[in-house]
Amino acid sequence: MKLIQDKLESKGLRSSQQRMKILQYLDQHRTHPTVEEIYNGLVKEMPTLSRTTIYNTLQLFLEHALISGLTISGSESRFDFETTPHSHFFCKECGVVMDVEKVDCPCENRGVISGNRIDEVHLYLKGVCKNCLTKSKGGKK
Amino acid sequence: MKLIQDKLESKGLRSSQQRMKILQYLDQHRTHPTVEEIYNGLVKEMPTLSRTTIYNTLQLFLEHALISGLTISGSESRFDFETTPHSHFFCKECGVVMDVEKVDCPCENRGVISGNRIDEVHLYLKGVCKNCLTKSKGGKK
DNA sequence: TTTCATGCTTGTAATTATTACATCTTCGTG
DNA sequence: CACGAAGATGTAATAATTACAAGCATGAAA
Ligand SMILES: [Mn+2]
Ligand SMILES: [Mn+2]
Ligand SMILES: [Zn+2]
Ligand SMILES: [Zn+2]
Numbered sequence: 001m002k003l004i005q006d007k008l009e010s011k012g013l014r015s016s017q018q019r020m021k022i023l024q025y026l027d028q029h030r031t032h033p034t035v036e037e038i039y040n041g042l043v044k045e046m047p048t049l050s051r052t053t054i055y056n057t058l059q060l061f062l063e064h065a066l067i068s069g070l071t072i073s074g075s076e077s078r079f080d081f082e083t084t085p086h087s088h089f090f091c092k093e094c095g096v097v098m099d100v101e102k103v104d105c106p107c108e109n110r111g112v113i114s115g116n117r118i119d120e121v122h123l124y125l126k127g128v129c130k131n132c133l134t135k136s137k138g139g140k141k
Numbered sequence: 142m143k144l145i146q147d148k149l150e151s152k153g154l155r156s157s158q159q160r161m162k163i164l165q166y167l168d169q170h171r172t173h174p175t176v177e178e179i180y181n182g183l184v185k186e187m188p189t190l191s192r193t194t195i196y197n198t199l200q201l202f203l204e205h206a207l208i209s210g211l212t213i214s215g216s217e218s219r220f221d222f223e224t225t226p227h228s229h230f231f232c233k234e235c236g237v238v239m240d241v242e243k244v245d246c247p248c249e250n251r252g253v254i255s256g257n258r259i260d261e262v263h264l265y266l267k268g269v270c271k272n273c274l275t276k277s278k279g280g281k282k
Numbered sequence: 283t284t285t286c287a288t289g290c291t292t293g294t295a296a297t298t299a300t301t302a303c304a305t306c307t308t309c310g311t312g
Numbered sequence: 313c314a315c316g317a318a319g320a321t322g323t324a325a326t327a328a329t330t331a332c333a334a335g336c337a338t339g340a341a342a
Contacts, residue, residue: 076298113241115274121265124264130255189291198290217327288337290336291334298328303325
């Protein structure tokens with residue numbers, strides 16, 4: 001928890017109870033949670049926590065590059081404690097979002113493509129995860 | 142228009158007026174339009190067109206792999222007449238979504254990663270486009 | 283050609299994710 | 313302790329999408 005606090009203060013941000021808890025939640029849940037999942041995970045121990053605080057805080061964290069954001073599942077934003085570039089896999093059966101072994105794309109080393117400045121690279125793989133493939137063996141195709 | 146009709150019928154789909162217009166719109170607007178953009182583009186000549194029809198139709202097209210879908214801009218889905226694998230760039234200044242020269246990632250040739258079956262590969266690059274970079278020369282960084 | 287069934291389209295209502303905003307709280311400083 | 317700014321909260325508004333019931337079109341069967 002001290003480390004979390006340091007991380008916040010190293011960016012010049014005040015380490016409020018809410019900010020620390022939200023950042024800690026992301027650190028301890030590397031599942032790329034949504035706002036709703038973070039809310040449900042924290043509201044038990046912080047009954048007055050507001051979803052708006054979570055939105056604001058995540059936005060702030062993104063601006064300070066404390067976390068990273070994903071839009072792999074389409075309808076909702078997901079968040080990641082990890083900020084170093086890596087790739088993601090989304091299972092269309094069970095909805096899990098997981099990190100995959102770094103696929104190194106030539107573009108990541110290139111700052112510009114056709115004159116456009118690249119700030120972020122997102123590689124999203126979608127399909128059916130190992131787990132769901134196993135379960136559906138013999139079941140429905 | 143005949144080609145559009147053939148394309149629909151080749152997938153065993155009925156070629157209704159709405160379906161043809163929607164598919165034609167995507168063919169003629171390679172800007173990765175949103176549902177709203179498609180609606181605004183077509184409602185003039187089809188005043189009774191419903192957004193629901195657009196949602197349903199795009200869903201159907203996706204299921205039959207007539208088109209492809211993107212979630213690069215976060216809040217809304219975008220659609221692409223092009224179905225062969227290619228990469229996209231999103232400008233955080235002006236919101237344009239454009240195709241970029243094919244970046245060939247090793248994963249595209251691989252059907253499985255860590256036991257997960259890959260059906261789709263999306264490479265999204267985000268940053269500031271050539272145009273916006275030019276405009277802001279001398280202006281704000 | 284009428285009849286009928288089925289698939290397609292429409293409009294409205296409901297849901298979900300997100301943002302806007304006014305108010306209340308907290309916390310460091312003097 | 314008092315003040316002021318930053319932070320948190322709750323409610324209302326928006327935006328995108330889905331659910332659903334009802335109407336419409338089309339093509340095969342009679
Ligand atoms: Mn990750
Ligand atoms: Mn494209
Ligand atoms: Zn799965
Ligand atoms: Zn731009």
